[in-house]
Amino acid sequence: MNTDLLWQMDMRGGASLSGDYKLLLKQHIGKPDIPCVQEGDSVRRGARIALADGPEPDLHASVSGTVTQVTREFIVIRGEKPDRDSYEQLPSGDLKERIRAAGIVGMGGAGFPTGIKLSQDITGGTVIANAAECEPILNHNVAQIEADPAEIYRGLVYAMEAVHAARGVIAIKHKHHKAISLLKNVIDDDRVSVFPVEDLYPAGEERALIRDILGILVPPEERAITANTIVINTETLSRVTQAVELGRPVISKNLTVAGKLHGGPKALTLMDVPIGARVGDLIEEAGGIDGDYGEIIMDGPFMGHSVTPDDVITKTTGGIIVTMPFLPEKLPLGLLVCACSASETRMREIAKKMGADVAGVERCKHAVWARGGLKCQNPGVCPGQADRVLRLRKAGARALLIGNCSDCSNTVMSLAPKLHMPVHHVTDSAMRAMDLHLIRKLQKKQPSI
Numbered sequence: 001m002n003t004d005l006l007w008q009m010d011m012r013g014g015a016s017l018s019g020d021y022k023l024l025l026k027q028h029i030g031k032p033d034i035p036c037v038q039e040g041d042s043v044r045r046g047a048r049i050a051l052a053d054g055p056e057p058d059l060h061a062s063v064s065g066t067v068t069q070v071t072r073e074f075i076v077i078r079g080e081k082p083d084r085d086s087y088e089q090l091p092s093g094d095l096k097e098r099i100r101a102a103g104i105v106g107m108g109g110a111g112f113p114t115g116i117k118l119s120q121d122i123t124g125g126t127v128i129a130n131a132a133e134c135e136p137i138l139n140h141n142v143a144q145i146e147a148d149p150a151e152i153y154r155g156l157v158y159a160m161e162a163v164h165a166a167r168g169v170i171a172i173k174h175k176h177h178k179a180i181s182l183l184k185n186v187i188d189d190d191r192v193s194v195f196p197v198e199d200l201y202p203a204g205e206e207r208a209l210i211r212d213i214l215g216i217l218v219p220p221e222e223r224a225i226t227a228n229t230i231v232i233n234t235e236t237l238s239r240v241t242q243a244v245e246l247g248r249p250v251i252s253k254n255l256t257v258a259g260k261l262h263g264g265p266k267a268l269t270l271m272d273v274p275i276g277a278r279v280g281d282l283i284e285e286a287g288g289i290d291g292d293y294g295e296i297i298m299d300g301p302f303m304g305h306s307v308t309p310d311d312v313i314t315k316t317t318g319g320i321i322v323t324m325p326f327l328p329e330k331l332p333l334g335l336l337v338c339a340c341s342a343s344e345t346r347m348r349e350i351a352k353k354m355g356a357d358v359a360g361v362e363r364c365k366h367a368v369w370a371r372g373g374l375k376c377q378n379p380g381v382c383p384g385q386a387d388r389v390l391r392l393r394k395a396g397a398r399a400l401l402i403g404n405c406s407d408c409s410n411t412v413m414s415l416a417p418k419l420h421m422p423v424h425h426v427t428d429s430a431m432r433a434m435d436l437h438l439i440r441k442l443q444k445k446q447p448s449i
Contacts, residue, residue: 132204135300155237280309334397360395
């Protein structure tokens with residue numbers, strides 16, 4: 001697999017893209033923002049174009065240009081090529097006010113408003129910087145650490161100050177030796193340390209990190225705050241630093257473009273892409289799609305969703321992956337749904353693209369309903385899936401489509417082949433596009449450093 005950074009946008013300025021930028025009014029958990037511009041208005045990059053309807057973050061123009069369309073769902077700006085360091089700065093304010101005003105959200109995918117998260121008080125507690133880059137293929141978090149580890153480190157210190165934490169921990173997969181070394185070199189505070197995690201999915205899940213670092217298993221119905229802990233993505237921390245030190249609002253996103261692209265399988269890191277950029281334009285910038293493909297996934301292979309070239313990136317977009325065509329399956333398919341991966345709806349979509357009939361659906365035995373969705377009782381630790389496989393077999397399934405984490409997939413493979421049941425995983429078409437090992441039997445574990 002070729003994972004060289006074959007093409008990269010400028011770290012501080014943005015893309016070579018120009019044209020229409022469509023900024024969605026809902027890019028975070030909570031209510032959508034309310035437009036404060038009108039069609040025909042000229043806006044400068046960084047200016048507020050929509051205001052929060054409550055404690056949610058504001059929305060800022062990602063490019064300078066003219067507002068051409070305003071609806072209840074989005075604002076379109078016909079933009080100029082972004083100038084490297086030109087943007088309208090945030091108003092003056094203290095640490096928490098700068099963070100709130102910048103429109104920062106959880107940029108690892110959750111989209112929880114950072115201003116709300118860092119308004120909490122965890123005196124004596126721990127802030128965990130999540131650099132695990134949990135999903136396979138995605139590489140932009142680690143690339144950012146290698147490019148500017150100090151910016152992320154300073155963001156962690158600001159976050160610790162905001163919530164009165166006593167300790168900061170940077171969680172990163174042990175295989176990223178260079179990034180770990182660079183982080184250790186910039187840390188000059190005894191309260192901050194680096195914690196290597198295993199290269200398994202879902203090593204970066206919030207409750208998994210708290211369990212592995214602090215030895216506390218937070219119940220599915222509880223949040224990290226119950227362990228006197230806050231978990232925050234490393235790109236989010238870099239935007240905290242930019243807001244505090246430069247007065248820079250969130251106007252761009254780092255992401256990975258990968259998959260079936262011209263030039264062979266590759267995962268390209270794109271830095272500071274203007275929010276609202278079109279998916280199809282970014283794929284073309286990365287070389288374009290090479291021949292027939294299965295679908296375009298936004299975000300990672302496990303948790304991502306199918307999009308079109310006309311969709312746009314948001315504050316939470318982590319990746320754009322062009323997959324291989326789906327392998328057809330004529331046998332009746334059983335779906336095994338995991339709380340850490342694709343939803344039943346998404347799995348049914350994949351089954352349809354495979355041309356398969358769904359014979360039955362089961363959930364991983366650790367999956368429980370909590371806080372409005374499926375949560376895993378102990379993320380990444382499998383209780384065994386044999387009974388689920390047998391129940392799907394009894395329901396008429398003769399093949400399986402699974403969405404399980406690394407450990408649960410491993411247990412499925414201990415039985416399904418013995419029953420002569422072919423196994424497909426929701427990540428297969430993306431992993432094949434990158435010539436990566438499919439999620440099945442666990443490979444031999446690497447030693448920690």
